[in-house]
Amino acid sequence: MRGAAKLREMIKTGRTIVSPGVYEGLGARVCLQNGFDTLYMTGAGTAIGQLGMPDLGLTTADDMVRNAAMLAGLNRDVPVIADADTGFGGPVMVERTVERYILAGVAALHLEDQVMQKRCGHLGGKELVDEATFLARIRAAVAARERTGGDIVIIARTDALQSLGFDAAIHRLKLAVEAGADMCFLEGMTSKEQMAESVKQLAPTPCMLNMVNGGVTPLVDAKEAQAMGYALVIWPIFALMAAFNAYEKAAQELKSTGFLADMKDSPGGPVRGGVREVFELCGMSKCVEFDMQMGGATYAKGGP
Template identity: 65%
Template sequence: MAVSRGAAKLREYLADPEKVVVCPGVLDGLTARVALSVGFDALYMTGAGTAISRLGQPDLGLTTVDDMATNAGMIAGLDRSVPVIADADTGFGSPLMVARTVEKYMLQGVAAFHIEDQVTTKRCGHLLGKELVDTSVYVARIRAAAAARAAMPGSDIVIIARTDSLQSLGYDAAVERLKAAVAAGADVAFLEGMTTKEQMAQVVKDMAPTPCFLNMVSGGVTPLVDAAEAKALGYKIVIWPMACMTSVYLGMRDICRELKGTGRIEEKYEDGKLVGGVREVFECAGLSKCSAFDAEMGGTSFKNGA
């Protein structure tokens, strides 16, 4: 089993009354490496980003459990001391399949995951027309996740219960779903698609003492707040899932336009130094660390440099 030191650390963060965990949404190895280099306490593997980066498709329930678990495991493996919170969509099926999903995530060393109450052919929580399963089906998913965790020796993975029911069922019904999920074994509550700061503040009060999770989506339906305001509202985990998708999309779009229009890409400089060159990118991915490890172990692959 890939032991998740990240799960223990995430639980420490959740228990710290002064701590709010802010996570950038990462979608692949490069974006995860960049986020790690900046020094974030935790990372969030976005399901939408996984669909886009691995399949080139929108977040419409097209990814499989293997797509998601493999990507999450790769990201978690870059630095085992940094918790990775991963989207697990609906758990990908019946309680039996949910348990299998959770087992895969635990084996990959993921620190936490969230499971939602949409139908299996789900969609991004900030799109319209979401369809829900009955509360009993949703609770069965959470119960299966908790049972899978209990069956895995040494696992302390954090279960985050997400509900997308606010849009169609209203606030009170959504909170009741979250409370039922917590009773079934969830550790953290995640109300998706809130539209006012009043709702954002109220759900924290109504779910206390269960920690709450906040999703900040650029262009979505929830008002955007910074880390200080999220902490003041009482949130323990805040994710920005579009962080890397937005930057990769805009950066790649602009540089492709430059290459298409001029036939070349100009080098970029900051304070007179080249930025974004090949060595800088490779160093972000661990070039020096890899060559140093090889030499320490008695290897000679990089004796003439790298």
């Protein structure tokens, strides 16, 4: 069982799924090595990690599909849930975007009701499309799924809470479910009361919770999210600041000294290090073994 089918079975168990946000191959490999049974491709992380740009609607469909396909291809047995922003256009473009995600092996995607020039859900000043436009996006996604014979999980996201209020946001999500969405995602909640109430209001449709470090939504652990009834919890930038700080520290040292001290002699004691270990994480030995099994000689003369 792979991808969407596996994710659907996981949701049926009633266990809250915790999915780490990834946006490049190394981070995804680390999460897979640590036993996560799903991955979440973050749109913000894709903008930052792949383009070096802020999450202000600057990524294209090509940027997102390319990254999603790479992540989904690392391990086809681990479902990838992916941000699909607004779908990148009208219904025809949304259908094409969803079809491309399906062909890439993505298990689930979420579509939102912001205008095309969208922004991170935890920033202010978000602008929305009207209900009809939002629902057209959801229907187009459903049509793409039906036409391709896929079973990708369609998650309806609304950012209406900020400008229209809680009741209007819940109403939009209920309409999206009627249009064929499988799961609901209310973005930008500002209290635990809203978090718990939204699950009750949208039952029996499963709900997704977004945990953003430094965002507007209170952070809760998996146990509390389970008690609230959430099917899926994503942590889109859970390691982003750690990566930023590591880059910053190493860059400052290299710039100021022209050298990087041996990590094994660091004040904290021996640490993991060496490029070979990273190569192994990314499958070096498996590549060599496969080459030999197939009768190749690519690495016969002292390769890895």
